[in-house]
Amino acid sequence: MPMIDLNSDLGESYGDAIVGDDAAMMPLVTSANLACGAHGGDPATMAAACASAVAHGVAIGAHPSYDDRAGFGRRDLEVAPAVLAAQLRAQLATLTAAAEAAGGRVRYLKPHGALYNRIVHNPARAAVVADAAAAEGVPLMGMPGSAAERAAAAAGIPFLAEGFADRAYRADGSLVPRSEPGAVLHDPDLIAARAVRLALEGVVETIDGSLIALPVRSLCVHGDTPGAVAIARAVRTALLDAGIAIESLV
Template sequence: MAGIDLNSDLGESFGAWTLGDDAALLRLVTSANVACGFHAGDPATMLRTCRLAAERGVTVGAHVSYPDLAGFGRRSMDIDPADLYADTIYQIGAVRAVAETVGARLGYVKPHGALYNRIVSDPAQAAAVAHAARQTGLPLLGLPDSAIEAAAAEAGVRFWREGFLDRAYRDDGTLVPRSERGSVLTDPQAAAERSVDLARSGRVESLCVHGDSPSAVAMAEAALGALEGAGIEVRPFA
């Protein structure tokens, strides 16, 4: 039976501010990209999210970002690669320590937002992130045919390819910027159909639904049902 991972960006609440329905999504996904405090999240939120993930057998990933709480990590930054490497190591260490205390398994690193998009085409920043993953012994999750995939190969880091259920694509396989109309998809049926198409394509090992989307739970439910109905096992990639 074919298999695919279903992941979501979680743990993005901050203090008194709540974002997304992490508890509901953790009943559906197989991997959770947990915010590390740079774009969202705080120690208590990380702990709560990792604990729930452990209880439900969900693999935890370090969702590393630029230091951009005000912009939710969605503003590109010209950070020196040496500083980006240090920032990435720091964030991985934070989530790893929290995960270990509750019995959750840290299985991979997935960059967030503007950093994710920047390292699709920026070899220097991609190399910094790949080096951090190598030094912490973790694989990377990212966009296929990208600078970060090439940097991971150069660094000897396992790379898992990711597809998106709730984002529009350009013809070259990159994501349409969120600033453009139609870049974010919200229809559960469309998400379900895309999940099966991407899984059958064999080009990706994991499918993402963003936890901050108002229809995230509905899209994840629809995708899960469609995948299982197509005979595709939903299971962690890492």
């Protein structure tokens, strides 16, 4: 039976700012990429998200970012390697403490936003992120064929290849920037069909209508997209109806 992991970026609320619906999303996924207090998340949110993940048997992943709450971690900032390494260590330590307090542990690392996109092509920055994952003894999740995948191999840690069911791709395999029209998909049926095709065939249709190979082991549905719960439910149902087991990778 084919198998796929279903992950989502969660735990991104902070203070009075509510981002997504963690309570509704958590039962639908098998891995939760939890914000670590930089782009989103605060102590109460992290504690609640970790407790919910443990209760639902969902793997906890660290979802660190640039220290950029004002830009929600989606601005491509120039950060010195040593500064980025320190930011990652601090964020991982914060989430690790919350996970352990909830009776769980951090099982993998998936960077957020601009940092995730930067380490697709930037070997130096990818090495900093891979080293942070290696220091925690956890796999790195990212885009297949990327500098991140090569950095994980160099650091001696597993790499979890990920695809996005709810994002548009370019013909070169990169994501269409959120600043461009059509970058984020919203039709649950369309997204679900893309998810099934990715899981079964390892291909995705790009924004120009071509097909590209995308061998992935995990699929992401974003928790902050409008209608995220309906999208995640449609994806989960379609995968199961297609005979695809949904299980975490770690």
